[in-house]
Amino acid sequence: MTTPPFRSIPLAAPDIGPEEMRLVQEALQSQRLASGPMLVRFEEAFANRFGARFAVGVSNGTAALHLAMIAAGVHDGDLVVTTPFSFIASANAILYERGIPIFVDVDPETLTIDPAKSLQVIDDIVYRKAGWRRLLPRNCNPTSAQLRAIVPIHIFGRPAQMKEIVDRAHAHQIAVIEDACEAIGAESDGVFAGRWGDASAFGFYPNKQITTGEGGMLLTDNEEWARLFRSLRNQGRATDEQWFRHDRLGFNYRLDELSAALGLAQFSRLDELLARREAVANRYSALLEEVDGATPLAAPRAGMRLSWFLYPVRLAEDLDRDQMIAALEKQGIMSRPYFWPIHLQPFYRERFGFQPGDFPHSEAAGHSLLSLPMFPGLTSDEIEWIVSVVADEIKRARRDRRGVAAARS
Ligand SMILES: Cc1ncc(COP(=O)(O)O)c(C=O)c1O
Structure with a gap:
């Protein structure tokens, strides 16, 4: 065999059609290129489709995870359970708030977090069972070490087993944040990935099932969290959106209108x-x-x-x-x-x-x-x-x- 009979084949490629062109052009022609109606439409469509009260668009999936860590109350030396079999952003988001990742291995078949081990780890930490400190990474010796959140990852679009984890976490007031960046539209037992936890993060990088170029989305039913997300993505602006009033340390994690327009069109084709x-x-x-x-x-x-x-x-x-x-x-x-x-x-x-x-x-x-x-x-x-x-x-x-x-x- 000398020459391949086909075009060169990439690992991933977005599928951009006429609706994407139309909506991006509409955004361009509107001259409103940020913080405008396309984002609102994209968020509304997203929330409706997944039966969530709130969807908050952000600049990428990593930003979504970061804001979820803040909402979950992760501070210096707090613990967050997750798996090491993921893209690095899942764990980096914990580190941004100076939390400590407590890794739990995956089930070798499903490659998602092992539910039995997760429950064990949650109990060991919460009840400070003998030897619980062995769960900490070797170089960590935090003083308070409160377990704040668990972050199951729906890896490769394969839903993690959530029910028992959510029940156990909530019994101890531990937040459940789903990393659904790779799993838009996945479902298990009649529940969409991203609808089990207190909040979930989606990512729209061009290798994903739908893309906005760069972009992400948070889903939550918690109104206070939704307000917090909107404030944090917009430089910590006051939740009543008062002109140049900033209530907290925030970020520029906004999703621009061109990206939102692309996302809205892609999402309509999910x-x-x-x-x-x-x-x-x-x-x-x-x-x-x-x-x-x-x-x-x-x-x-x-x-x-x-x-x-x-x-x-x-x-x-x-x-x-x-x-x-x-x-x-x-x-x-x-x-x-x-x-x-x-x-x-x-x-x-x-x-x-x-x-x-x-x-x-x-x-x-x-x-x-x-x-x-x-x-x-x-x-x-x-x-x-x-x-x-x-x-x-x-x-x-x-x-x-x-x-x-x-x-x-
Ligand atoms: C599992 C997982 N989590 C988080 C992210 C981060 O998303 P983004 O690249 O949009 O920041 C990705 C994306 O690649 C991912 O695959």
């Missing part, structure tokens, strides 16, 4: 975009059934609807992921490891003293997962082509290894 992503995932899964060595993640359990974000496969242990990435790249196909666990990021190791082996399921996933291209415009032929390149590379790697073994014996 069902279509999710259905097309699901079709891509189904095609991958069907084709990969024939491929030994690259295994799709577990199918969703009954009552669960995924919102397909990436398409990760687990590579068998005998395969070299970097070689696979290189083989795909050679054919113009982009693929990437997802995620290198947060606790092993250099900054987290240095600051908190985390070590390899601390969270083995997250580490195993981090070692073996490879994300293949996933976006609505990926054609059936392209998916077939990608899977054939994966299958060929597996065969080649195994044949080479057998050759080396035979030469040695």
Whole structure:
């Protein structure tokens, strides 16, 4: 094979249609480029669709998580439970308020926070059970160490198991903040991801199911929190929006009108975009059934609807992921490891003293997962082509290894 038969295939690509063009143009022509009606429309549509009392648009998903940490009352040395198997922003948001992440490993199948371990950790900390301090990162010895929040992550658009966690957290007045940045429209047991907790964060980076360029959204039913979010995103402005009166330390986390217009148009197409992503995932899964060595993640359990974000496969242990990435790249196909666990990021190791082996399921996933291209415009032929390149590379790697073994014996 010399030249790839298809265009080069990115990992992700937004799907921008005529409605997006129309609404962005409308925003441009209005000359109101910030703090205007597009944001209000986007927020209203978002809140209505998910049955929330309030939606607050912000500049990105990280900002949404940060504001949720403030609302949850996270201060110096407070503890926040979450998992290390995520994008780094999930944990960074805790650090912005000088909180301490208490990582709980993921379930190895679902890759979402292990519910039984979470309940145990909550109880151990709240009741100060013997040895609870072993849950703290090595380099931390906080004095008050109040547990303020738990942040389950709906990773790859796969809903975390929430019910028991929410019940236990609320029994102890601990806030539940959902990181739904990768999971817009995902559902479990009739509840949308982002509707279990006290607040939830969504992100609209261009690799996401809907995009605003950069952008994010908070959902909450708590009126006081919604007011706080609106104030904090706007430089801490007084909640009655008085001209240049600032009641608290705030940020510029506003979502501009062009982004909101794009988001409104994308959001109106959510069902279509999710259905097309699901079709891509189904095609991958069907084709990969024939491929030994690259295994799709577990199918969703009954009552669960995924919102397909990436398409990760687990590579068998005998395969070299970097070689696979290189083989795909050679054919113009982009693929990437997802995620290198947060606790092993250099900054987290240095600051908190985390070590390899601390969270083995997250580490195993981090070692073996490879994300293949996933976006609505990926054609059936392209998916077939990608899977054939994966299958060929597996065969080649195994044949080479057998050759080396035979030469040695
Ligand atoms: C799980 C998770 N949390 C948080 C974020 C942060 O969102 P953003 O990039 O919009 O700041 C992302 C986005 O990449 C994410 O995937």
